[in-house]
Structure formats: C-alpha cells, structure tokens
Amino acid sequence: MCGGRGTRLGGETEKPLVPVRGVPMVQRVLSALDGSRAETVYAAVSPATPETARFLESVESRTVSVVETAGTGYVSDLSTALGVVDGPAVTVAADLPLLAADHVDDAIDAARSAGADDASTAPSSVTVCVPADLKRRLGVSVDTAFDHDGRSVAPTGLNVVAGETDIVQLTCDDRLAVNVNRPRDLELAEARCD
Numbered sequence: 001m002c003g004g005r006g007t008r009l010g011g012e013t014e015k016p017l018v019p020v021r022g023v024p025m026v027q028r029v030l031s032a033l034d035g036s037r038a039e040t041v042y043a044a045v046s047p048a049t050p051e052t053a054r055f056l057e058s059v060e061s062r063t064v065s066v067v068e069t070a071g072t073g074y075v076s077d078l079s080t081a082l083g084v085v086d087g088p089a090v091t092v093a094a095d096l097p098l099l100a101a102d103h104v105d106d107a108i109d110a111a112r113s114a115g116a117d118d119a120s121t122a123p124s125s126v127t128v129c130v131p132a133d134l135k136r137r138l139g140v141s142v143d144t145a146f147d148h149d150g151r152s153v154a155p156t157g158l159n160v161v162a163g164e165t166d167i168v169q170l171t172c173d174d175r176l177a178v179n180v181n182r183p184r185d186l187e188l189a190e191a192r193c194d
Helices: 025-034 050-058 074-082 101-114 132-138 183-192
Strands: 041-045 064-068 089-092 125-131 146-148 151-161 166-170
Touching: 025 041, 025 050, 025 089, 025 101, 041 050, 041 074, 050 064, 074 089, 089 101, 101 125, 101 151, 101 166, 125 132, 132 151, 151 166
Parallel strands: 041 064, 125 166
Antiparallel strands: 089 151, 125 151, 146 151
C-alpha cells in the first residue's frame, strides 16, 4: 500500500519515497518482500503518488505490478488492490521501513496454521500488532489502537487477508512498531536501521 500523501510527515517527497538512510521506504519494503515467501508483489498507488508509480515501474526487484487506486482512503484503496489478487494476500504499508522477510513469513505461517486444524478451512486473515505501550516507549506515534485480550494493541501495517476467520498476531519486535508517519518516527527509523 503506497498511495498515502504523507501530510503528517511534511516535506515535498511522496511518503513511500521518503528515504530512510538513503533508501526509499517503499524499496525497503520491497526488499523484505523479495526475501520472503510472498509470491507476487502488487503495489497500490494513488493520484497522490505519481512519482512512486514511476519509481516502482523502474525498480530492480522481482516484478512489481502497479495497481492504480482512486486514493479515497486506505480501506477503499485496499479493496481495489485486493480485487486484482487471486487468493490470500499479504498486505503491507509502505511506511514500515524496518520490515524484514521473516516478519512476512511469520504472518504467512500464522494464517496457514490457524486454519490447519480443518483441511477444508481456508487460511485465516491475520492482523499483525504490537503492544501500544511498546510504540509509546519507543517514542513513535500511535495513530490506531484497539483492545485485544485486555491489552491495547496497535496494527503494524502488515496483514494477511485470507479466510473469514480473523486472528491477531501479537509481536514485541520493535522493528514492526516503527511506522513512519511523522518526522520523529523517521528519526527513530533511521536510528534503528541497518
């Protein structure tokens, strides 16, 4: 998902192209996907991210198919992107520059194992979350949080959209706690980046 304007981040650069230690965030996400078991990569862009679309068409990575969305909001753009995908899909926000291949593979495994008890059951949908207090301790923004088993958790931007069963995969891996939405988030991502 790389159609956001990045207005909270400020600056003139489209959010997916904001560099973290010299590498655009979307390139860092693509590198993680390239190293994972995800098979095909689709990048959902919007009218707000024309430079990102051009970048993705020229990037050296496994083939990336660019999906044009209306840019009317995350849920609507996600729905458009999922409309071109056949079967379960890993979704990830372009503002997750510390994402690693093992994070993607863990989410895929969680989706598959949740439905493994019944061979007729499709994989489950997975929302990967971190404790909201982890984000606060790190000093990164907490824009969305919800209660899960009596604990406030924040979605990371990494999901598997599959079957009708939805599960929350909770992790304390601080790399997944850093979504770059504001200048302070960018500073923290750069400080934690390899």
